[in-house]
Every structure is written in C-alpha cells, then in structure tokens.
Amino acid sequence: MKIIFFGTQGSGKSTQAQLAAEALTLPYFETGQLLRDRSKENDDLAKEIKENLDQGHLVPDEITISILRENLQKKSSVAGYILDGYPRNFAQYNALDTDIDLVIHVKVADEEAIKRLINRARADDKPEALQKRLEIYHRETEPLLAKFKEREILKEVDGERPIEDIHKDILKIIKSHNKYQ
Numbered sequence: 001m002k003i004i005f006f007g008t009q010g011s012g013k014s015t016q017a018q019l020a021a022e023a024l025t026l027p028y029f030e031t032g033q034l035l036r037d038r039s040k041e042n043d044d045l046a047k048e049i050k051e052n053l054d055q056g057h058l059v060p061d062e063i064t065i066s067i068l069r070e071n072l073q074k075k076s077s078v079a080g081y082i083l084d085g086y087p088r089n090f091a092q093y094n095a096l097d098t099d100i101d102l103v104i105h106v107k108v109a110d111e112e113a114i115k116r117l118i119n120r121a122r123a124d125d126k127p128e129a130l131q132k133r134l135e136i137y138h139r140e141t142e143p144l145l146a147k148f149k150e151r152e153i154l155k156e157v158d159g160e161r162p163i164e165d166i167h168k169d170i171l172k173i174i175k176s177h178n179k180y181q
Contacts, residue, residue, distance in 0.1 A: 007106035010113030056129030
C-alpha cells in the first residue's frame with residue numbers, strides 16, 4: 001500500500017507517518033529529512049540544499065524528485081511505502097506515481113503548528129522561516145488536496161488531539177480503505 005501523509009509542518013504528520021510505517025512494516029520516506037541529510041555532504045548540491053532550507057525556501061523540484069527517487073530505489077518499495085512531505089506542489093505531484101492508494105491529511109490550525117514548531121527547536125525553525133514555510137504550504141501544497149479528493153483517496157484527521165488517538169483513527173482509516181483494494 002502506498003500512502004502519503006499531508007499536513008503543515010508541526011501538524012504531527014511525521015509522527016503519525018512513522019507510527020503507521022511501523023504498524024504496517026512499510027518503508028518510510030520523509031523528504032525534509034532526506035534533504036537535510038543530503039545537505040550535510042560536502043559538495044555544491046549539498047550547499048544549494050542547505051541554502052534553500054536555511055532561508056525557508058523549498059528545495060528546487062528537480063533536486064527533491066531526484067533525491068526521493070534515489071531513496072525509493074534503495075529500499076524495496078514494491079509492496080508499498082509511506083511518504084511524508086511529498087509532493088509539495090503540482091510539479092512534484094506530476095512526477096509522482098499515479099498508483100497512490102491513500103492520502104491522510106493531518107489537520108491543525110496554523111497557530112498550533114507554529115507553537116509546536118517553536119518548541120521543537122530545530123536549527124532551520126527560525127520564526128521567519130516558519131512563517132514562510134506555512135505561506136508556501138497554503139499557496140503551493142494545500143491546493144493538491146483537491147486533486148487527491150477528486151481521486152477519492154483523501155482522508156482527513158484532526159491533528160489537535162493526543163498522538164495515540166490520532167494513530168488509532170489513522171489505522172482504522174487504512175484498514176477500512178485497504179479492504180476495498
């Protein structure tokens with residue numbers, strides 16, 4: 001089963017995606033982490049990725065797509081996988097496999113997301129960068145939800161509840177969706 005987890009940064013989508021990956025024993029790919037890991041290498045591509053991340057910009061699509069494809073090929077992803085943080089715009093959506101089974105949108109208010117991100121205290125979580133990333137999400141990523149809804153693979157969950165409750169709801173959604181496949 002191929003599942004995408006959607007939501008703003010700070011929505012808890014990564015936590016929920018990791019829990020689902022463990023429960024389903026599927027490979028987990030978080031594009032933000034893949035990019036942060038790649039930015040630590042010592043070459044021009046790493047420098048370009050780091051500059052984009054530090055400024056709160058999205059890494060160019062061709063780089064993101066290439067790094068994700070490379071990582072998908074490293075793992076046995078034939079049986080499925082869980083994607084977190086991809087696609088972020090229509091160019092990435094168009095480069096995505098069309099056989100995605102399910103998209104889970106973890107919904108939280110922007111104020112809650114910012115509060116969570118500030119408490120996370122990651123190096124690239126500067127207030128200006130956080131605000132810019134939320135604006136980019138609403139402008140470029142959120143419109144993709146309509147595409148997934150159109151394909152009847154979008155399910156939404158309230159992300160402003162305890163982690164365990166959200167996880168239980170997500171597993172119910174996956175099991176319910178999977179039996180019709």
